[in-house]
Amino acid sequence: MLSIKKTLLFFLTACLFPVVLYAEMTVANPAALNPKLSVVGTLEADYSNDPANADNARASVKEIELGLNADIDPFAKAYVLLSKEGDEFNLEEGFVQVPVGPFDLQYKLGKFFADFGKLNRLHTHVYPFLTEPLLITHYFGERLADAGVSASGLLPLPFFSEWTLQLINDNGTSFSTGDVFPVYVGQWKNFFELTDAIGLETGLSLANGHNSTGGNTALTGFYAQLKDKLAANTYWKLHSEYLSSNYDNAGALVNTNAYFGVLSLCLNREWEFGSLGETSQSPASTGRDMRLAVFGSFSPSEFGRYRGQISQNTDTAGVKTLDVRIQYVFVLGPHAVHPY
Amino acid sequence: MxxxxxxxxxxxxxxxxxxxxxxxxxxxxxxxxxxxxxxxxxxxxxxxxxxxxxxxxxxxxxxxxxxxxxxxxxxxxxxxxxxxxxxxxxxxxxxxxxxxxxxxxxxxxxxxxxxxxxxxxxxxxxxxxxxxxxxxxxxxxxxxxxxxxxxxxxxxxxxxxxxxxxxxxxxxxxxxxxQLEWKKLLDGLKDRRVITYHRNWTYFADAFNLELVGELEPKPGITPPPSHMVALSQKIAREKIKVIIIDPFHSSAEGECFQKDNPRLQVLVLPSASGGDAQTASYNAMFDYNVRVLYAALKD
Incomplete structure (x- = not known):
């Protein structure tokens, strides 16, 4: 797996290097053709009363993410996201995208976050809350993400309707493909504009592949997001996601599931508050973890955000613990498009 | 497949x-x-x-x-x-x-x-x-x-x-x-000074020889902090500035708070794009409306 990542990183760097070099040699503004560069940093202080948590009161650089992207040529773009989390440095995403390819489809090749639900596609610093959803950590580890190929298109319907088919390697919790058998991922995403202000987004996802016991895992996911824009910079958003897993544990079929729900209220460009509730089993275990949390954030500018979260966690044995997190998230570089 | x-x-x-x-x-x-x-x-x-x-x-x-x-x-x-x-x-x-x-x-x-x-x-x-x-x-x-x-x-x-x-x-x-009519109307003004919320009226000021003397945002994209608001309020009183322009998507309350210390100040909610309401449904109508309202506020 490591060799694929290294090869991919080398390939993407090799694609971008001539662009940088060419820009420096010939154009009036040497920086014009350089890749867009951005850094997202997450600084965190947290406290937990969980005695099992060795790091129960600490400050840390939770994550530094370096992003590069540029057009390779008129036909393709490259995105590279490297992240340093703790002592680990890894390629979070690195892919070539053909925005409009043959048959008017969009293609991706490389390592990317799979289109399974909405939570899996978003980076942690983009969430309005601070913790990784249990649904993600329990069923995918970090993310359902690895090297693979993707094709997606729009269905000719009077509303937005998008299908995506992906084949990826994955060696997370639910799948273990060992670089040989791919995980098949499919998603059907729709958007309904109920009124000018209210939009409903839904997605149905399927994933199927081998797991580490040699059996098969089949995941089904569904998400819905309702967003109501009350004023220019004021909205509330309800996001709900469900996952069901059929995990063939060496002949014994384990059926488990997870649910995640979050309600957030953005008061203006500066303040956002919300609460979440989630519960999750694990692919091979029917024990259930739960989390209830409230969170809030203050953004003095587009490029800096203070945020905090208080969570009550209940583990599979029913033991309740409390944790408090405070973060400062900063962005260096150009404006990013806000996700819907 | x-x-x-x-x-x-x-x-x-x-x-x-x-x-x-x-x-x-x-x-x-x-x-x-x-x-x-x-x-x-x-x-x-x-x-x-x-x-x-x-x-x-x-x-x-x-x-x-x-x-x-x-x-x-x-x-x-x-x-x-x-x-x-x-x-x-x-x-x-x-x-x-x-x-x-x-x-x-x-x-x-x-x-x-x-x-x-x-x-x-x-x-x-x-x-x-x-x-x-x-x-x-x-x-x-x-x-x-x-x-x-x-x-x-x-x-x-x-x-x-x-x-x-x-x-x-x-x-x-x-x-x-x-454009000639709008310019002629506004050219008749003695006082052409205005304050805006964001630095988005630069081209309007350039077209009609208005003078932008301040912004509520201390820097583009930064919400006004109290210290900046106090300094701006003092400037409005000292220089007898008559008009603040606020876009419809910003809170007019942030302009209106200056009126307590500066009762002659007018806070104008002017659209910076057409189509927001019936009065400014077209590009042309938006300028008509903005010029008319601004002229009425600055002429005295």
Whole structure:
């Protein structure tokens, strides 16, 4: 797996290097053709009363993410996201995208976050809350993400309707493909504009592949997001996601599931508050973890955000613990498009 | 594999149904109004943003992607004001309107740009590296955009090129005539000083010789802190400034709080784009309204 990542990183760097070099040699503004560069940093202080948590009161650089992207040529773009989390440095995403390819489809090749639900596609610093959803950590580890190929298109319907088919390697919790058998991922995403202000987004996802016991895992996911824009910079958003897993544990079929729900209220460009509730089993275990949390954030500018979260966690044995997190998230570089 | 082939064929067959009219999707309502005036009966026009929305922060709703999937021409403001439009265009998977294609029109090309930053650092706020992107607040830039648009429409639909050109001549004559009238009216003012919320009225001030003497935002994109508000309030009292302009998507309360110490101060909620309400439904009407209201506030 490591060799694929290294090869991919080398390939993407090799694609971008001539662009940088060419820009420096010939154009009036040497920086014009350089890749867009951005850094997202997450600084965190947290406290937990969980005695099992060795790091129960600490400050840390939770994550530094370096992003590069540029057009390779008129036909393709490259995105590279490297992240340093703790002592680990890894390629979070690195892919070539053909925005409009043959048959008017969009293609991706490389390592990317799979289109399974909405939570899996978003980076942690983009969430309005601070913790990784249990649904993600329990069923995918970090993310359902690895090297693979993707094709997606729009269905000719009077509303937005998008299908995506992906084949990826994955060696997370639910799948273990060992670089040989791919995980098949499919998603059907729709958007309904109920009124000018209210939009409903839904997605149905399927994933199927081998797991580490040699059996098969089949995941089904569904998400819905309702967003109501009350004023220019004021909205509330309800996001709900469900996952069901059929995990063939060496002949014994384990059926488990997870649910995640979050309600957030953005008061203006500066303040956002919300609460979440989630519960999750694990692919091979029917024990259930739960989390209830409230969170809030203050953004003095587009490029800096203070945020905090208080969570009550209940583990599979029913033991309740409390944790408090405070973060400062900063962005260096150009404006990013806000996700819907 | 069969599923993929079915989806591809199904999509291609249904998307290939031709349109009698050119379908134009514009980032901002000002462009849409100009496109309607130039394209007339041979275009079907819509805008992504509304006149009362902040163009910096438009929700990239997936429904816009569906609309752009059928477009023949996408008109963007450019200069990093409407990057959400590039995201929507890219995800429309419509090859006709991708960057570099004849169906992609960056309206800022050919516009004389103001406020190009000499020092580019976020310490100076949310700067636009290529300059101030709110160029549509000068009606002469509207004429320039109309000219660019008629040429592009003619290239996409050569059969009706003469019609687009004739419409352009009529429309530009009207805007040029109105520009002279608006300028003449505001030229009669003795006091031309105004304060704005954001630095988006630069082109308007340039067109009508107004003097921008301050902003509520201490730096672009930064919400006014109390210390800045106090200093601004003192400046308003000291220099007897009469008018603050607030866009409809900002809170007028932030301007009204100055009225306690400066009772003669008027807070004008003026649209910086057309289409926000019935009075400012067109690009032309927006200037009519803004000039009239501003004149009434500054004339005494």
């Amino acid at each position: 069969k599923i993929i082939i079915f989806l591809v064929v199904f999509t291609r067959v249904l998307f290939s149904v031709g349109h009698a009219k050119l379908m134009v999707v514009c980032a901002l309502p000002d462009f849409a109004d100009i496109a309607k005036n130039i394209g007339g009966q041979f275009v079907e026009v819509s805008a992504v943003a509304k006149g009362n929305e902040d163009p910096h922060f438009i929700d990239p709703k997936p429904s816009f992607i569906a609309r752009l999937a059928h477009a023949d021409l996408a008109v963007v403001n450019g200069m990093e004001l409407d990057q959400w439009m590039d995201y929507l265009i890219e995800n429309s998977r419509n090859p006709r309107i991708q960057k570099g294609q004849s169906g992609y029109l960056d309206a800022s090309v050919g516009i004389p740009i103001l406020d190009i930053p000499t020092e580019l650092t976020r310490a100076k706020g949310d700067l636009h590296p290529q300059g101030n992107p709110h160029y549509m607040l000068n009606p002469l830039n509207g004429v320039r955009v109309a000219d660019t648009m008629q040429k592009r429409l003619a290239a996409l639909d050569p059969q009706h090129a003469a019609y687009f050109q004739a419409n352009f001549r009529t429309y530009s004559a009207l805007l040029n005539q109105k």
